[in-house]
Amino acid sequence: MHNLWQYQVPLQKYMAMMDLQETNERLFYKLLIDNVEELLPVVYTPTVGEACQKYGSIFRRPQGLFISLKEKGKILEVLKNWPQRRIQVIVVTDGERILGLGDLGCQGMGIPVGKLSLYTALGGVRPSACLPITIDVGTNNEKLLKDEFYIGLRRRRATGEEYDELLDEFMTAVKQNYGEKVLIQFEDFANHNAFELLAKYGTTHLVFNDDIQGTASVVLAGLIAALKFVGGTLADHKFLFLGAGEAGTGIAELIAREMSKQTNVPVEEARKNIWLVDSKGLIVNSRKDSLQHFKQPWAHEHNPITELVDAVKVIKPTVLIGTSGVGRTFTKDVIKAMASLNEKPIIFALSNPTSQSECTAEEAYTWSQGRAIFASGSPFGLVEYNRKTFVPGQANNAYIFPGFGLGLIMSGAIRVHDEMLLAASEALASQVTEENFNRGLIYPPFTNIRKISAHIAANVAAKAYELGLATHLPQPRDLVKYAESCMYSPTYRSYR
Numbered sequence: 001m002h003n004l005w006q007y008q009v010p011l012q013k014y015m016a017m018m019d020l021q022e023t024n025e026r027l028f029y030k031l032l033i034d035n036v037e038e039l040l041p042v043v044y045t046p047t048v049g050e051a052c053q054k055y056g057s058i059f060r061r062p063q064g065l066f067i068s069l070k071e072k073g074k075i076l077e078v079l080k081n082w083p084q085r086r087i088q089v090i091v092v093t094d095g096e097r098i099l100g101l102g103d104l105g106c107q108g109m110g111i112p113v114g115k116l117s118l119y120t121a122l123g124g125v126r127p128s129a130c131l132p133i134t135i136d137v138g139t140n141n142e143k144l145l146k147d148e149f150y151i152g153l154r155r156r157r158a159t160g161e162e163y164d165e166l167l168d169e170f171m172t173a174v175k176q177n178y179g180e181k182v183l184i185q186f187e188d189f190a191n192h193n194a195f196e197l198l199a200k201y202g203t204t205h206l207v208f209n210d211d212i213q214g215t216a217s218v219v220l221a222g223l224i225a226a227l228k229f230v231g232g233t234l235a236d237h238k239f240l241f242l243g244a245g246e247a248g249t250g251i252a253e254l255i256a257r258e259m260s261k262q263t264n265v266p267v268e269e270a271r272k273n274i275w276l277v278d279s280k281g282l283i284v285n286s287r288k289d290s291l292q293h294f295k296q297p298w299a300h301e302h303n304p305i306t307e308l309v310d311a312v313k314v315i316k317p318t319v320l321i322g323t324s325g326v327g328r329t330f331t332k333d334v335i336k337a338m339a340s341l342n343e344k345p346i347i348f349a350l351s352n353p354t355s356q357s358e359c360t361a362e363e364a365y366t367w368s369q370g371r372a373i374f375a376s377g378s379p380f381g382l383v384e385y386n387r388k389t390f391v392p393g394q395a396n397n398a399y400i401f402p403g404f405g406l407g408l409i410m411s412g413a414i415r416v417h418d419e420m421l422l423a424a425s426e427a428l429a430s431q432v433t434e435e436n437f438n439r440g441l442i443y444p445p446f447t448n449i450r451k452i453s454a455h456i457a458a459n460v461a462a463k464a465y466e467l468g469l470a471t472h473l474p475q476p477r478d479l480v481k482y483a484e485s486c487m488y489s490p491t492y493r494s495y496r
């Protein structure tokens with residue numbers, strides 16, 4: 001830590017951490033686990049975003065496997081080049097939607113690398129069982145195509161059949177090489193591929209889309225905890241989203257399912273409490289014909305509204321969630337409108353990295369006169385307002401996927417089921433202690449994350465057994481203890 005503190009610039013700290021991961025993996029994980037709150041923003045959002053943007057010029061060595069269009073027909077051979085054989089989790093991206101930073105092509109590799117280091121540090125999956133993969137089908141980022149340090153194919157993105165065939169060969173090769181119990185986490189694909197990949201491979205492979213499913217689970221947990229402060233059940237609340245893509249519609253659907261479960265109303269009915277705004281305005285029935293399929297369930301009967309602030313005033317949400325990838329879109333007028341409608345407005349600005357956050361923590365607290373229940377995707381520090389200290393929450397899927405993955409691995413699950421996402425949410429929400437609530441927290445601190453992950457893993461595994469999707473039999477009696485016993489720990493022996 002003393003060495004790291006020599007660096008002032010976050011990107012330099014990131015590079016120092018990546019060097020450490022390469023040269024002394026155990027120390028890297030020991031450091032990350034023991035200093036998780038300080039180092040998460042270094043190896044993960046926001047710094048990993050900058051690292052991806054500059055990946056070509058800070059490149060030292062490949063940290064994961066690159067599979068490009070040039071390897072078509074040989075993907076199985078490429079997989080066999082990876083030195084580790086017993087892989088349990090693959091995080092794969094094609095780099096088209098890296099955080100809220102857009103198409104970063106092959107430079108998106110920073111994301112699978114970062115996510116997998118959290119699988120180990122936060123969820124205890126062995127580092128050697130983790131495989132980061134970037135599929136290089138080109139990039140439409142003109143700046144990168146002209147950048148002399150760009151590390152990927154210099155061509156525009158493959159689409160249609162060319163893309164589908166490469167992905168299909170990849171998915172088949174993974175199953176052939178590692179069996180059906182390897183977890184494939186799709187990460188930061190653009191939504192025109194993400195939903196289809198999940199639907200296509202969800203019935204044949206153990207796949208999980210972190211942006212759609214992991215985000216939904218973490219936000220639902222935060223909302224369940226937030227109800228302690230605002231009162232009522234989910235069904236008593238009205239939700240408005242800015243952004244109707246993977247994160248937005250994924251969260252909306254899980255909330256609707258939980259509502260439907262709690263109140264015994266059909267999910268179609270529950271959806272009516274949830275409204276979404278995209279780049280063209282409120283999603284309403286009159287737009288139905290031109291909407292992508294994942295937006296269709298949210299096209300309710302209403303007049304068109306283009307401005308968010310007007311949508312807030314008319315829809316009167318109690319919860320406002322930002323999943324637009326565009327920074328500073330929760331303006332003073334928007335937050336003030338939320339605060340005039342609600343005693344305690346729930347405001348989540350989920351877009352990453354910090355530059356893309358819909359508002360800052362300080363803005364949310366000051367513009368709501370200290371009444372907002374606020375969480376963001378990237379971390380914000382404490383905020384002082386009116387002689388009170390506010391602790392913003394971090395609603396990031398990093399709370400969920402490490403424990404979720406561990407639960408799948410330890411039960412030998414062969415498919416992911418939506419019920420498991422609800423199980424993960426409930427486990428996370430249950431880990432918020434009375435003491436946390438007294439400090440105004442809706443998420444437990446990351447310092448306890450390994451214990452939290454063990455609880456999430458246990459709940460997810462229990463669901464896998466209940467649904468008959470687990471293959472590791474018999475079911476262990478104490479799943480939390482079993483989860484803890486499965487976790488990799490970078491311990492140092494004492495020779496004294």
Ligand SMILES: NC(=O)C1=CN([C@@H]2O[C@H](COP(=O)(O)OP(=O)(O)OC[C@H]3O[C@@H](n4cnc5c(N)ncnc54)[C@H](OP(=O)(O)O)[C@@H]3O)[C@@H](O)[C@H]2O)C=CC1
Nearest residue numbers: 099100243244245246247278279324325351352377396397
């Ligand atoms: N906190 C967390 O754990 C997570 C955060 N995220 C963050 O969420 C953001 C979005 O990700 P994702 O859902 O995958 O991206 P998508 O591209 O799938 O969706 C983005 C959505 O935002 C809409 N949008 C874009 N610009 C505007 C605007 N100016 N006003 C209103 N709506 C707008 C788009 O509209 P249209 O459809 O019309 O183009 C689209 O519906 C990213 O920044 C990402 O980092 C994602 C996953 C997890």
Ligand SMILES: CC(=O)C(=O)O
Nearest residue numbers: 099188211352396397
């Ligand atoms: C956190 C995350 O997965 C994202 O911003 O895409």
Ligand SMILES: [Mg+2]
Nearest residue numbers: 187188210211
């Ligand atoms: Mg992501």
